[in-house]
Amino acid sequence: MLVVGVDEAGKGPVIGPLVVAAVIVESSGNYRETPNDFSGLGLRDSKKIDKRVRDSMERKIKEKSIDYNVVSVTAEQIDELRRVMTMNDIMVKAFTKALKPIDFDVALLDAADVNEDRFADKIQRELDSDKEFISKHGADDIYPVVSAASILAKVQRDREIKKLEKKTGRVIGTGYPHDKRTIRYIENHLKKTGDLPPNTRRSWKTATRLLKKYKQKNLSDYDD
Numbered sequence: 001m002l003v004v005g006v007d008e009a010g011k012g013p014v015i016g017p018l019v020v021a022a023v024i025v026e027s028s029g030n031y032r033e034t035p036n037d038f039s040g041l042g043l044r045d046s047k048k049i050d051k052r053v054r055d056s057m058e059r060k061i062k063e064k065s066i067d068y069n070v071v072s073v074t075a076e077q078i079d080e081l082r083r084v085m086t087m088n089d090i091m092v093k094a095f096t097k098a099l100k101p102i103d104f105d106v107a108l109l110d111a112a113d114v115n116e117d118r119f120a121d122k123i124q125r126e127l128d129s130d131k132e133f134i135s136k137h138g139a140d141d142i143y144p145v146v147s148a149a150s151i152l153a154k155v156q157r158d159r160e161i162k163k164l165e166k167k168t169g170r171v172i173g174t175g176y177p178h179d180k181r182t183i184r185y186i187e188n189h190l191k192k193t194g195d196l197p198p199n200t201r202r203s204w205k206t207a208t209r210l211l212k213k214y215k216q217k218n219l220s221d222y223d224d
Contacts, residue, residue, distance in 0.1 A: 002066065003027040004104040005145030006095055009046065009153035011087070011112060013175035014206040015182060015199055016161050017072040018090070021152035022098040024066045025145050031108055031134075034144040037064040043147035046140065046154035058155040061148045068149075070156050071098045075201045082203045088113050089122075096126040106132045108146050110139040164199055177206040190214040 003025055010018040025035040034043060041057055042049075049057070062068055073081075073094050081090050091112035099107060113119035113135075120135035136142055140150040165172050170188070173181030187210060189197040194214075200207050 001027050001029060001106065002104045003031060003106045003108060003145055004099065004102055005108045005139070005143055005147070005149040006098055007046075007110040007140050007146050007150040007153055008091065008094065008112060009150070009157040010175070011091065012177070013182075014177050014186070014201050014204045015075065015172060015175035015197070016164065017074050017157060017199075018078060018094055019070065019072050019153045019157040019160070020094045020098040021068065021070045021149040021156065022102055023061060023068045023145055023148040023152060024102060024104060025148075026066060027106075027145070031106070031143045031145070038144060038148060041148075043144040043151070044141060046147070046150040049151065051158070054151050054155050054158075057151050061152060065148065067102065068152060069098050069102055070152055072156070072160065075199045078201055079203045088119075092119065092122045092126060095123050099123070099127060104131060106134065108139055108143045109133060109135040110146055110150070111135040111137045168197070177204070183210070186210050187214070194218075 004022050006022045008020045046054055111119045116135040120133040124133045139146040161172055161175055170185055171181055172185050173179040175182055196207055196211055
């Protein structure tokens, strides 16, 4: 039986892409068991694994899986899609894109919707598939193959953020709104250029708030 695990990295950041990964393995039917090819890797939620360990695990997962697929949705694409759909619908589209070229019997999904079943149903309809879809919150801590997908997605998103840092010559941090380095990067770019940095999700509340704050400060300085 071919089982695919699917997970994402980057749903919430204000900077950088959303990355979704799908990993395919052979399974006997007990999805909570670590697949034989992945034994000894210590698979779990990527956020609970040190970065250096994740990087090493990525290579092993790619080597040992039957197949895998990793897709990215850029910040610009997210902003464009949010004009016509919710972020949950974007997640459905991204998961569907990751699954579309893959042959599988069962899909294990890390639910990106408060309603687990609804998330699975939407993806199943998008794919027009009669395969089995199982969607769970925290699936990357329940099913090892979803943990593997979580790791591939996280490593790829980190890689893309590093590319942005190299291109800009600035420290961006994680790209998440709670990261002070990320906020500082946006604020410094606003001071320098008067606009948000490239690869910023302009539709995010954090981005609109920082842009509004910058413009208000400039108007205040002009009035003085």
